[in-house]
Amino acid sequence: MKGYDKISGNIADRIASLRSEMEREGIDIYIVPSTDYHYSEYVGDYFKAREYMTGFTGSAGTAVFTKDKAGLWTDGRYFIQAEEELRGSGVSLYKMGEPGVDTIEEFIEKELPQKGVVGFDGRCVGVSEGNRYGKTAGERQGTLCYKYDLVGRVWKERPPLPKEKAFLLEEKYAGESVQSKLCRVRERMGAERADVHLLSSLDDIAWLLNIRGNDVAYCPLVLSYLLLYKDRVELFADEDKFPPEIQEVFRKNGVVVRPYERIAEAAASLPEQACVLLDTGRTNYALYCMLPQGVRVIDRENPEVLMKCVKNDIEVGNIKKAHIKDAVAHTRFMYWLKKEVAEQFMPEHLPLTEITVSRKLEELRAEQEGYLGPSFAPISAFAKHGAIVHYSASKESDAPLKKGGFLLTDTGGHYLEGSTDITRTVAVGEVPLKEKEDFTLVARAMLRLMNTVFLHGCSGANLDCIAREVFWKERVNFNHGTGHGVGYLTNVHEAPINFRWKEGKSPAPVLEKNMVITDEPGIYIEGSHGIRIENELLVCEDEKNGYGQFMRFEPLTFVPVDLDALLPERMTEEERDMLNDYHRRVYEAVVPYLDEEERAWLKRYTRPV
Numbered sequence: 082m083k084g085y086d087k088i089s090g091n092i093a094d095r096i097a098s099l100r101s102e103m104e105r106e107g108i109d110i111y112i113v114p115s116t117d118y119h120y121s122e123y124v125g126d127y128f129k130a131r132e133y134m135t136g137f138t139g140s141a142g143t144a145v146f147t148k149d150k151a152g153l154w155t156d157g158r159y160f161i162q163a164e165e166e167l168r169g170s171g172v173s174l175y176k177m178g179e180p181g182v183d184t185i186e187e188f189i190e191k192e193l194p195q196k197g198v199v200g201f202d203g204r205c206v207g208v209s210e211g212n213r214y215g216k217t218a219g220e221r222q223g224t225l226c227y228k229y230d231l232v233g234r235v236w237k238e239r240p241p242l243p244k245e246k247a248f249l250l251e252e253k254y255a256g257e258s259v260q261s262k263l264c265r266v267r268e269r270m271g272a273e274r275a276d277v278h279l280l281s282s283l284d285d286i287a288w289l290l291n292i293r294g295n296d297v298a299y300c301p302l303v304l305s306y307l308l309l310y311k312d313r314v315e316l317f318a319d320e321d322k323f324p325p326e327i328q329e330v331f332r333k334n335g336v337v338v339r340p341y342e343r344i345a346e347a348a349a350s351l352p353e354q355a356c357v358l359l360d361t362g363r364t365n366y367a368l369y370c371m372l373p374q375g376v377r378v379i380d381r382e383n384p385e386v387l388m389k390c391v392k393n394d395i396e397v398g399n400i401k402k403a404h405i406k407d408a409v410a411h412t413r414f415m416y417w418l419k420k421e422v423a424e425q426f427m428p429e430h431l432p433l434t435e436i437t438v439s440r441k442l443e444e445l446r447a448e449q450e451g452y453l454g455p456s457f458a459p460i461s462a463f464a465k466h467g468a469i470v471h472y473s474a475s476k477e478s479d480a481p482l483k484k485g486g487f488l489l490t491d492t493g494g495h496y497l498e499g500s501t502d503i504t505r506t507v508a509v510g511e512v513p514l515k516e517k518e519d520f521t522l523v524a525r526a527m528l529r530l531m532n533t534v535f536l537h538g539c540s541g542a543n544l545d546c547i548a549r550e551v552f553w554k555e556r557v558n559f560n561h562g563t564g565h566g567v568g569y570l571t572n573v574h575e576a577p578i579n580f581r582w583k584e585g586k587s588p589a590p591v592l593e594k595n596m597v598i599t600d601e602p603g604i605y606i607e608g609s610h611g612i613r614i615e616n617e618l619l620v621c622e623d624e625k626n627g628y629g630q631f632m633r634f635e636p637l638t639f640v641p642v643d644l645d646a647l648l649p650e651r652m653t654e655e656e657r658d659m660l661n662d663y664h665r666r667v668y669e670a671v672v673p674y675l676d677e678e679e680r681a682w683l684k685r686y687t688r689p690v
Contacts, residue, residue: 290331
């Protein structure tokens with residue numbers, strides 16, 4: 082894979098040009114993150130500055146440049162991919178969290194000259210990161226320079242900001258009016274004694290105003306900022322994006338649209354002594370620095386975060402419909418793939434590849450009513466590519482499928498009824514015994530977590546080990562979280578809930594009724610194969626008794642687990658019962674939408690084991 086080939090030019094030339102700009106501004110170290118002005122996970126083409134400067138195409142990573150060094154910091158999901166994509170670029174890989182690897186701050190401390198300058202575009206750096214960089218620079222008696230977008234000077238053919246139209250998410254999908262949501266958030270503002278609520282996070286704004294758009298890759302969101310007052314709302318966005326039906330909703334709810342770039346001026350013009358409620362974890366450093374000195378900042382997690390994380394009953398009903406549509410498409414894909422594998426070695430068949438099978442799955446999703454597009458960058462990885470957790474097939478890497486290996490697809494779709502995220506690993510022909518053993522281990526872990534009953538008050542940190550236990554008994558592990566929250570037609574990776582045995586910067590919240598979370602353990606053998614099986618789960622209330630309120634999970638994903646890859650004898654009787662019960666539900670949910678041949682296939686692939 083050579084990601085930097087996707088954008089014309091030479092990485093070394095770009096770095097040289099960047100260093101010239103650094104010298105012009107007196108900057109010793111320049112930091113280029115992966116995000117946009119809103120701390121989004123996925124970004125539009127305009128914001129792919131880190132990819133442009135390094136050639137690394139993964140969604141997470143930070144590049145750092147000095148006068149003679151260039152480094153990329155990324156996490157365990159991307160180690161293999163980054164090594165391949167950075168090869169020959171002159172950019173060194175720093176594996177975050179690995180023993181002996183400097184953090185960015187430690188690197189700055191070593192490389193920054195006394196009284197040196199650390200620079201970055203403050204609109205693309207969060208408040209906490211900016212503060213950390215400032216503290217590190219201060220230890221060297223240095224300073225920060227956050228006002229210059231130096232990559233923008235180098236990137237002569239930079240794509241423009243998007244001009245796509247927004248659309249209204251009607252209440253039959255959203256389940257709650259804009260007026261109701263504004264009232265709820267204003268109640269929280271009152272409890273915090275806040276005069277103004279500043280929002281930069283696009284998913285929070287989309288949820289609050291029931292709007293969706295096409296400004297961010299794979300996320301139907303609108304580039305915008307928002308200031309919520311007690312009596313009005315100021316939305317900073319391109320007014321041309323909003324059709325009459327949205328403008329009417331805005332008028333009824335006191336929403337006034339201002340130009341997108343005017344947010345800095347508006348923030349700087351807030352009254353002295355005003356109390357501003359904002360989430361520094363979701364606000365960029367430059368905007369935060371624009372606030373007047375006299376403003377009192379109430380730094381809290383945006384109230385919208387947990388409000389949207391707990392889906393309402395209408396959303397839950399819609400989400401279930403979306404998953405049935407997705408299950409039909411994905412089950413038909415598995416049927417097609419198994420049939421093609423059996424027949425493709427006849428002369429008239431063209432070889433299947435990672436990209437062609439991914440396109441087929443997308444075609445089947447597109448046949449479903451209300452389908453809007455992929456919910457994230459699709460992963461289609463055969464054999465050894467499956468060990469690259471966030472692999473993305475390119476023309477150079479597009480592997481042909483051959484009998485005797487696994488195909489891992491991690492894909493999802495946005496529907497008007499909600500968003501999906503599913504991973505299935507499918508045997509292409511007969512696979513080796515060792516790979517079946519690994520597959521069975523992953524299936525056991527997924528099933529055990531999906532069938533967990535727990536007391537209310539537990540978070541994902543309490544439950545993650547239920548999936549990992551079967552791995553740890555074999556003295557193996559996987560280097561990513563076991564699950565993440567899922568948004569409703571916003572970000573498919575929705576904070577803050579997760580399954581993760583290591584707590585992040587802030588503790589994971591309690592799992593509440595109507596939250597949606599994924600269950601996706603995996604195993605990755607570099608140079609050989611990767612296996613991941615992922616279902617989405619709905620958090621439900623179970624029995625309440627003298628011990629408290631018990632909770633459980635309900636599967637939302639209904640697609641077979643490939644029995645061709647499974648060793649039932651390596652499962653406990655309870656685990657086999659779990660799989661059989663799940664497959665019974667898969668068959669009942671999907672079979673009404675299939676033709677006769679597909680039904681016969683599904684019957685065979687959901688048979689009891």
